[in-house]
Amino acid sequence: MKRFAALFAELDATTRTSAKVTALARYLSDAPPDDRLWTVALFSGRRPRRVIPATRLALWAAEAAGIPDWLFTDAYAVAGDLAETISLILPPPRETSDQPLSACIAEIARLGTLDDSGRRAGILAAWNRLDGTERFLFTKLLTGGFRVGISQTLMTRAIAQATGQDPSAIAHRLMGDWTPARTTWDRLLAPDGDTDLSRPYPFCLAHPLDTPADLGDPADWLAELKWDGIRAQLIRRGGTHVLWSRGEDLMTDRFPEFAVTRDRLPDGCVIDGEILAWRDGAPLPFAALQTRIGRKSLPKRTLAEAPVILMAYDLLEESGADLRQTPLAARRARLASLLADLPPGTPLSLSPEIAFATVADLAAARARARDDGAEGLMLKHRASPYHAGRRRGDWWKWKVDPMSVDAVMVYAQAGHGRRANLFTDYTFALRDGDALVPFTKAYSGLTDAEFAEITRWVRANTLQRFGPVRQVKPELVFEIAFEGLQPSPRHKSGIALRFPRMARWRRDKPAAEIDTLDSLRGLMPG
């Protein structure tokens, strides 16, 4: 754990990418192979499951520190992180330990199999032999909340540096359904190691575009709608099918509609597309799709109310051959002919190409995008390969301008982690006659300096406290930008916003001049 803690501290101590890559590459060359494997797993979001409830950990830590529960809660509110609170309040360790990371993780799994008193004894003993960062990280692993600010690109570079392999090959090998329990460091990275039939390709991502004016010859570019669903890869290999999200969540069981592709798509093909809730040739609002994600079981009614399709963008593999270096135009032609052969009722559709001759045509299509149920346009160079990750130049997203209203802040709450102690999470209200009706929350869009200034203001202008939430004087006005809105019986205002955020702080505008709930209703489509 000491070596892993030192790595974590080193990564935490710099914002320079090159220094992070160097530190991680050095660790991945020196650490025991099992620790390397676990580190890569943790850094790619493959956290061990939480085996002990956080409330038990908090209780045991408070007991060991000799403080009452309420004081633990107060301290937690200030530190903004449970594992950090625990590691800080505990008395200093009286022993030390040279256990490697992999052994600590095995110990956590073992503790999970014990009864309550066995867990308590085991965890107190572990806390008593871990110092500072080690204790913090161990507790993070216990709570299942381990996260680190390391991008996949950065990690890929570090592994490439440590192993001498090609970064894009590594990015591909890190995708999919592997866990440290089922592989080894060598097998994970062996170029011809185990073949995992479910493994997706790294997704190709687009950069945002301000204007298409500088893209050159329009004929070189493919335009299509930027659909607002769940980006996914449908993998049809080895007689079965697998569905992956961009966040590498396995979604096969969430969307049983695609089971038919086992019989209808040829073996050895991979399609990149967008899962959309779809009816009568048009997308349903994103909220319909959400009814398919956030639940354990899928009753027939849900399936019937929010049927889905995969709006296909790209063909990455055909007849078992990796097509990613084939130009987009050829990939798309093969995708079109593949889909054309499918029987009616197959939930796969080719994302329509938008014909255009000029930038003005594109602008007109973008202006219509919201009516089409999309969030803008995608522009892809017809000769482009399917890159691993976000590469500038070949793929662009040109989103529609957000909608916005001016609203007043009515509640504020402190954030967590980097934002602990800062009031960063706000609730906003619009006018409805003489009343102020809360209609959305927003957390992002302001600078650190603005958050600090508003935090001081909140402390001085609190009307009432509800636990961690402060009701504040309705004085500060913000422009709230969002991507869409739809009726929602769960919200007091009757309206739910998509991607609300603070576009700016309207210091120039008094609260008397904010928008009304009626004006927000007026933005509703149809």
Next chain:
Amino acid sequence: MSVLTFTDRGLYCPAGDFHIDPWRPVPRAVITHAHSDHARPGMGRYLCTDIAAPVMRHRLGDITLDTLRYGEPRQIGGATVSLHPAGHVPGSAQVRVAVGGEVWVVSGDYKLVDDGLSTPFEPLRCDTFISECTFGLPLFSWPADSRLRDDILAWHAANRAEGRFSLLGAYNLGKAQRLLRLIGEAAGPILTHGAVEGTTAVLRAQGLVLPPTRQVTPATDLGAHAGALVLTVPSALSGPWARRFGGASTAMASGWMALRGIRRRRGADRGFVISDHADWAGLNTAIRATGAGRVFVTHGYTASFRRWLSEQGYDAGIVATEWEGEAPDAPPDTWPDTTPNTGTGLTA
């Protein structure tokens, strides 16, 4: 009548007609120490320790100032006032006020650790104790100075090996000199920001022994000092002054660096946990040692700390101050203090 009362100008002693660390002008102010949230300009007359006096004049200019030695009693009206070591910064004091047979002590800011510069904290018996509680949560437990020294030297050595400067931000009165003393000459010649050098010069002039420093001026040839440790005020860690040092590594020295969220928000590469305030254990030890039955808390996590004290059996209350804040983002421990009054011509 109460020995001390709480007014909108600060703590007030009716029997002696004086205020302690007032934040608005009053005729007569007793000052615990020279930090800007305790020693404000505009008072008719000031009283502080003889050790604090030079920095008081350095910061507040031409003031009417009277001094006491530690422990020396002074009769002010019906009150007997004496100043006692608080261990916070050189010359910092607790204020003991006795009226009739009743004794109140105002802690000012304090720490129990001997920093080698300030006269060490002296526990005083009293009936009522008014304690700061800047770090009054069990999250705060300060590491030993020796460990801190090792960490700072290791950070500096790693940066020097890469040819980078090490910019260390610290409050310019107390913390900066404590770091100088701690590091000594182990890091080679230390460069300073003008605000640090100004206060350091005042303290040297009154006899404190500190390692040699060299102030960075526009004329300084930084190339000749590549890899040096540079001691600066926190506010200068970003901005044009710091940019002169190219790809320097930056660090903050403050008790707040114990919290990862604040450490990351400060945007410095490193945070070293060192404070001139008492940590959780220190506050509890100090309060127990007074033998006081009644405790008022101020400056910090007052609500939590008051509740904790009443559960420990104290008659506990809160003193509100103009500087109140649960965890201000520019906490008192690190308030940049780069604009001292220019009265003595010793400033940056």
